[in-house]
Amino acid sequence: MTEDERVQRANEAKRIWESRLMREAREHIEQALMKGFAATPLRDDEGLRRIRGLYEAHKAYDSFFKAALEDGKLAQIEIERKKGLRERLRNVI
Numbered sequence: 001m002t003e004d005e006r007v008q009r010a011n012e013a014k015r016i017w018e019s020r021l022m023r024e025a026r027e028h029i030e031q032a033l034m035k036g037f038a039a040t041p042l043r044d045d046e047g048l049r050r051i052r053g054l055y056e057a058h059k060a061y062d063s064f065f066k067a068a069l070e071d072g073k074l075a076q077i078e079i080e081r082k083k084g085l086r087e088r089l090r091n092v093i
Contacts, residue, residue, distance in 0.1 A: 003075040010072015
């Protein structure tokens with residue numbers, strides 16, 4: 001994937017992640033998980049493991065989007081670095 005594609009991907013990830021619908025979905029899921037956790041008796045090891053697994057899966061989305069955003073930032077830095085290098089070469093030539 002090129003730097004430009006990585007930046008475009010990060011912009012799309014940001015647009016999706018910050019959308020109102022996505023925020024509402026994350027809040028809804030987190031509330032449902034907390035309710036499930038609170039309703040699960042401490043002696044219910046299997047139930048607690050399931051809630052924990054669902055929580056980890058939910059957080060995996062967060063990690064995925066954050067990684068896409070960071071990758072885009074790094075790609076943008078690389079683009080700027082290359083632009084600067086090209087400009088310096090033009091000034092020398």
